[in-house]
Amino acid sequence: MKTHEVVIEAGRSERHYWRDLWRNRELLYILSVRDISVRYKQTVLGTSWSLIRPLITMLIMFFVFSKVAKLKGDPGIPYPLMILAGLTIWTFFSNAFTQISTSITANANLVTKVYFPRLIMPLSSSVVSFIDFLVSLGLFIVLAIWYQFWPDWHILFLPFFILLALLASFAFGLIFAVLNVRFRDIGQLIPFIVQIGFYACPIAYSSRLVEGNSGEWWHPLYYLNPMVGIIDGFKWSLLGENAFFKPGSVINSVIIVALFLFIAIYFFRKRENTFVDEI
Amino acid sequence: MAVITAEGISKRYIIDHKRGKKSSSIKDALSDQFGKIFKGKKTQELEHIEHEEFWALRDVNFSIEQGDRIGIVGHNGAGKSTLLKVLSKITEPTSGRIHIRGRIASLLEVGTGFHPELTGRENIFLNGAILGMTREEIRKQFDAIVDFGGIEKFLDTPVKRYSSGMYVRLGFAIAAHLDPEILIIDEVLAVGDAEFQKKSLGKMRDVSATGRTILFVSHNMTAVQALCNKSLYFERGQLIEQGETNQVIASYMSKVSKTKLLREWSTPEEAPGNDLVRIKKIEIVPEYVDGQLFIDVRTPFRIRFEYWNLMDRANLNLSLHLNSMTGECIFNVGSLSQPYSKGIIAGECLVPGHFLNDGTYNVSMMIVKDTVTPLYNMEEGLIFDVADYREGVAWYGKWPGYVRPQLSFHTEMIEENILND
Numbered sequence: 001m002k003t004h005e006v007v008i009e010a011g012r013s014e015r016h017y018w019r020d021l022w023r024n025r026e027l028l029y030i031l032s033v034r035d036i037s038v039r040y041k042q043t044v045l046g047t048s049w050s051l052i053r054p055l056i057t058m059l060i061m062f063f064v065f066s067k068v069a070k071l072k073g074d075p076g077i078p079y080p081l082m083i084l085a086g087l088t089i090w091t092f093f094s095n096a097f098t099q100i101s102t103s104i105t106a107n108a109n110l111v112t113k114v115y116f117p118r119l120i121m122p123l124s125s126s127v128v129s130f131i132d133f134l135v136s137l138g139l140f141i142v143l144a145i146w147y148q149f150w151p152d153w154h155i156l157f158l159p160f161f162i163l164l165a166l167l168a169s170f171a172f173g174l175i176f177a178v179l180n181v182r183f184r185d186i187g188q189l190i191p192f193i194v195q196i197g198f199y200a201c202p203i204a205y206s207s208r209l210v211e212g213n214s215g216e217w218w219h220p221l222y223y224l225n226p227m228v229g230i231i232d233g234f235k236w237s238l239l240g241e242n243a244f245f246k247p248g249s250v251i252n253s254v255i256i257v258a259l260f261l262f263i264a265i266y267f268f269r270k271r272e273n274t275f276v277d278e279i
Numbered sequence: 280m281a282v283i284t285a286e287g288i289s290k291r292y293i294i295d296h297k298r299g300k301k302s303s304s305i306k307d308a309l310s311d312q313f314g315k316i317f318k319g320k321k322t323q324e325l326e327h328i329e330h331e332e333f334w335a336l337r338d339v340n341f342s343i344e345q346g347d348r349i350g351i352v353g354h355n356g357a358g359k360s361t362l363l364k365v366l367s368k369i370t371e372p373t374s375g376r377i378h379i380r381g382r383i384a385s386l387l388e389v390g391t392g393f394h395p396e397l398t399g400r401e402n403i404f405l406n407g408a409i410l411g412m413t414r415e416e417i418r419k420q421f422d423a424i425v426d427f428g429g430i431e432k433f434l435d436t437p438v439k440r441y442s443s444g445m446y447v448r449l450g451f452a453i454a455a456h457l458d459p460e461i462l463i464i465d466e467v468l469a470v471g472d473a474e475f476q477k478k479s480l481g482k483m484r485d486v487s488a489t490g491r492t493i494l495f496v497s498h499n500m501t502a503v504q505a506l507c508n509k510s511l512y513f514e515r516g517q518l519i520e521q522g523e524t525n526q527v528i529a530s531y532m533s534k535v536s537k538t539k540l541l542r543e544w545s546t547p548e549e550a551p552g553n554d555l556v557r558i559k560k561i562e563i564v565p566e567y568v569d570g571q572l573f574i575d576v577r578t579p580f581r582i583r584f585e586y587w588n589l590m591d592r593a594n595l596n597l598s599l600h601l602n603s604m605t606g607e608c609i610f611n612v613g614s615l616s617q618p619y620s621k622g623i624i625a626g627e628c629l630v631p632g633h634f635l636n637d638g639t640y641n642v643s644m645m646i647v648k649d650t651v652t653p654l655y656n657m658e659e660g661l662i663f664d665v666a667d668y669r670e671g672v673a674w675y676g677k678w679p680g681y682v683r684p685q686l687s688f689h690t691e692m693i694e695e696n697i698l699n700d
Binding site for chain 1: 292381385394401
């Protein structure tokens with residue numbers, strides 16, 4: 001067997017970091033399994049909670065936005081389906097973002113006692129949120145069948161938007177995770193950000209309504225939000241041509257996400273060796 | 280071949296005195312900044328106090344050979360745990376360089392990452408993975424782990440329902456089946472009952488017998504002495520001695536002990552006492568065995584004393600109390616009452632070896648007139664430690680009792696083969 005050699009030095013990041021990360025994939029797996037299997041212990045309804053929650057949220061939003069506020073969805077698409085599509089991808093993003101942001105502090109007991117590439121913890125949060133997402137995507141499929149709504153070739157773009165949402169949550173979550181180690185204020189801030197995001201993104205409404213106000217001062221700001229392009233694109237690939245989608249918006253999303261992903265990983269790697277001293 | 284080489288390792292922490300912790304909210308960080316602008320000089324003074332440097336490790340150099348079993352000893356806060364954290368890559372050193380050859384597993388806590396909601400079975404896999412085992416390795420060792428921990432019946436019970444003893448046993452059982460080239464252990468033997476401690480130490484000895492390198496931090500000198508061939512002694516972040524375990528422990532013990540073996544006053548004016556009697560000298564004189572520099576359970580010692588009698592004529596005797604640090608009196612002996620005139624009176628009392636158990640004791644001396652009237656009582660006149668020493672015993676837990684006499688004791692077989700009848 002080849003001897004495993006390590007040099008520990010101030011400011012020296014592990015040279016084989018990415019290889020170490022790969023070697024620890026079983027830990028990633030087992031931490032994800034832990035988070036999933038722990039969640040519904042001692043509940044009566046168990047895993048069905050992951051279906052009940054989005055379903056009830058969708059029904060309430062359908063009632064409030066469609067029946068009470070009388071908002072119009074995109075023509076030719078059942079309003080509940082449009083809401084559920086937006087809700088599915090948004091919930092994925094916001095869950096992943098929230099869990100990644102708190103992943104280091106939530107695992108403080110591990111951080112202070114064992115070494116492994118710290119990136120395992122946010123990655124495991126991503127995996128968990130992704131599995132939740134697959135469940136709610138299943139719910140969407142059931143509802144689509146109910147409405148006898150069939151997707152067309154646009155569905156081929158679906159993985160791209162899912163990946164983009166995943167990377168976006170990872171990039172922003174990672175930055176917040178590092179800040180959260182030092183400043184627990186971040187923990188207070190996150191639910192607030194998620195709540196604002198919910199209204200700033202085209203979930204319950206269509207971006208078509210925003211386009212109707214293209215003269216307004218806030219119109220360019222709306223598209224600065226990288227999630228707008230991702231959510232619109234996701235809805236477009238699921239619901240087809242009738243769903244409003246401005247292709248330019250996704251270019252914006254890609255640039256912002258790539259930039260932040262780069263910064264986030266750099267920042268994280270820079271700080272991870274001293275997490276234990278600050279946590 | 281050196282498996283671990285440490286060159287000039289230092290680790291600095293910044294301590295915040297004002298709040299007793301680092302400013303951990305953005306508001307604190309901001310208000311400190313504003314404070315500087317508005318209050319000017321005053322906060323600058325505060326600033327000065329607030330951020331004090333603390334060197335948990337300072338310029339530590341050592342080299343560990345393959346197969347060495349290293350004991351790391353020192354007071355609390357001497358930097359032992361910080362060293363382990365640096366070696367395990369949990370935190371990085373402020374400066375210096377460490378070269379490690381071989382797979383390291385560090386056990387800084389029993390049951391790291393156990394999740395209370397998960398069952399024993401699930402936690403074995405979780406904890407194993409956290410400690411760096413693959414699922415395949417865990418599966419292979421699974422039965423041995425369950426058996427070693429003695430938790431067969433509770434394998435599918437969430438660990439939150441475990442007793443604390445079971446929890447610890449399961450944690451140690453997993454760690455004991457790690458298969459690293461270098462094993463780092465922090466004080467895990469402080470937990471569990473005597474029987475389990477024995478089992479754990481036995482396991483550690485087995486591991487070390489296979490040629491693995493072990494680093495072991497403990498306050499249990501008996502265990503360090505039994506397990507480790509070499510030791511490192513830390514004090515206030517510095518490595519002050521390294522070498523053969525017996526030597527290192529001897530110097531640690533002689534520095535650690537809160538011993539006051541001699542107290543002496545040159546004139547009656549400054550001596551403790553009263554108008555009738557004053558203490559001149561109280562001293563413990565050990566008769567060390569094999570060149571040792573500290574008292575252990577084998578060491579006989581004399582309690583010597585001198586005092587001034589300021590009375591013309593009096594019947595005096597001296598009463599010595601030997602007390603444990605928790606206040607119980609272990610024994611009280613008195614000298615014969617004798618008539619003395621003004622002057623200095625001396626005496627001594629021999630305490631045999633193989634009598635006191637290990638622990639910390641203090642001596643009080645009381646001067647008594649006419650066998651009934653105490654004239655003066657000097658409490659806690661001397662404080663001294665008795666260190667542990669064992670031979671031919673594979674058990675390293677605390678030996679119970681105040682005294683540890685060697686009494687005549689023998690067993691013999693009086694009838695053979697009763698089962699074959």
